[in-house]
Amino acid sequence: MALNQQFSDRPRTLVVGGGYVGLYVAHKLQKKIKSHGGIVTLVDPLPYMTYQPFLPEVAGGNIEARHAVVSHRTHLKQTELITGKVTGIDHASRTATVAPADGSEPFELTYRDVVMAAGSITRTFPIDGLKEQGIGLKTIEEAVALRNQMLERIETGSLMAAGPERDRALTFVVVGGGFAGIETITEIEDMARAAVKKNDRLEQSDLRFVLVEAMGRIMPEVTESQAVWVVAHLRSRGIQVKLNTSLASAVDGQLKLINMPDKTPADEFETDTLIWTAGVQANPMVRSSDFPIDERGRIRANAELRITGDDGPLEGAWTAGDVAAVPDLTGGGVGGFCVPNAQHAVRQAKLLAKNIYAQNNGVGRVKEYKHKNLGAVAGFGQYKGVANIMGFGMRGLPAWLAHRGYHGMAMPMFERKFRVVFNWVLSFVFGRDTTQLMDLQTPKRQFREAATPPPKKAEVPSSAGAAKSDSYGEPARK
Incomplete structure (x- = not known):
């Protein structure tokens, strides 16, 4: 595979991923590296960074979808941007293989430094029906789709007679009791109740919200007493909170819940809206590199944010964020590592940019990342x-x-x-916007209907002696 000649041949700092870490590293380094004759290249399948903490508010109609993302082209004007995926990295030869998003031929890029910032993806489990029936809340597209699906189900349910089909349409389920799950179910519950206020065919009691959490408590980031208060708060709003409960099957929208840890049957009901927020995992693309990976699929790193193998740091290789196993020097991290959240990712990215510049240009010194979770x-x-x-x-x-x-x-x-x-x-x-956008999945439907000629009217055979009609359908008078 040949090197692509369309891109700069200047010394390259390759940033793999355009999320929190990728955006901030590129933004902080682009001018500095350019002034030293180099270039920052960012590769990501999407042309924007998503601020994920706002996804529940996008789904709930409080924030317009485009405002929860940051355009790479707008804010990284001195960065070489490539919309595509890095499908392989050979650090021994300082070469990355890139597959463009448009499906054209993959090509190779050489680099001096690489920043692995591919982030995380939704973590799922092999539950029957989950892939077909569930939706995550990790992307802006999922947030928009969830909002429109809920509003559509509420409108459609209002036209149904009372019964199982209507109950299914108006039942909304979130699996996962972490921050993402709690914020999601409360935001969409608020939005759904606002939508029902505008629909006189429905009562608030027609809606059903269910939160499913496999552990005995929710939101491990807050205190025990706060977690207990949150559960009481949710229940006061009519949200069913099922702790020590897991999803066993979701085939055809028929949910089967089991008690944990004995896995005995807990509940069974139907829904059209199943939202999965039960954790994240490091982006599996890192396995297509020759970098050392830990048992959880994260790139091994030291506190200076260098990628580190058994023999020490690898020259010119850096990482941070959800994809990296960064030691938590404060001692507060799970398993001794920084937890995968935006607070760490943003701060690591800013230090990482300084460390790369210090290492390559002798300005300042390389420092260790140490940040106590606020x-x-x-x-x-x-x-x-x-x-x-x-x-x-x-x-x-x-x-x-x-x-x-x-x-x-x-x-x-x-x-x-x-x-x-x-x-x-x-x-x-x-108030929050409860306007449903139609046909997002089939935007050409109305145009195609308009462009389709109407069927020809069937001709009525004439018969001898039949009276002719005038233009009003009356028999013509002689």
Whole structure:
């Protein structure tokens, strides 16, 4: 496979992945590396970075979908951008194989430094029917699809007679009791109830929301007492919380739940909307490289964010974020490693950019990553939330304000922050948007119907002596 001649032959810093880490590393390095005669190249299948903490609000109609993503082309103007996937890396020869998103021939790129920032994907289990019936909440596309599906099911359910089919349409299930699951079910519950208020064919009691969590508690990032309060809060809103419960089957939307750990039958019911938020895993593309991988599929790293093998750090190889097993020097991480969240990813990315520049240009020194988790904030729909900030617990409106404040600040790029805050102002004034967008999966349907000639009218055979009609259908008078 030949090297692609369309791209720069300057010394390249190759960034694999355009999420939190990739975006920030490229943004911080693009001008500096260019001034030294090099170039930053970012490869990602998508032309934007998704701010994933906002996905529940996108699904709930509080934030417009495009405002929860950051365009690579808009903000990485001095970075060489390639829309595609890195399908292989041979670090021994400093070469990466890239498959363009348009399906054209793969090509090779050489590099001086590589940053593995491919992030994570949804972690699933081999549950019958899950692949066909479930939807995740890891991408902006999933958030938009979920929002429209829920609004469609509510509208369609309102036209059905009471019975099992209507109950199925108006039952919404979330599997996973972490931050993503709790924020998702509360946001969509808020949105669904707002939609029902506008539909006089439905009552609030027609809706059913179910949260399924395999462990005995939810949200391990908050204190035990806060977790107990969150469960009570959810139940006060009519959300069924099933702890120590797991999904055993989802074939044809027929959910079978089992008790944990004995795996005895727990419940069985039908739904058209099954949302899976039960964890993430490192992007499996890392297995197509010659980098050392740990038992959980993450790239092995040291505290300086260098990729590290049995014989020490690999020259010119760096990593951070969800795809990396970065030691947590504060001692607070699970298994001794930084947990996969946005707080670590953003901070690691900023240090990683400084370390690469220091290593290659002798400006400053390479430092170790050490950041004590400041806590966690979660929003539960309008004016509701929970927070644990440096050991100080909050709930209700103060926690909701802390959630909005933190994520408003953490959203990359000023123009994106402004758009998001403006969305929040509009929602405060006019309420959340419950408008369903139709035909997103079949956008050409109406045009094709318009372009299809109508069927020819069948000709009525004439018979002898039959009276002719005038233009009003009456027999013609002689």
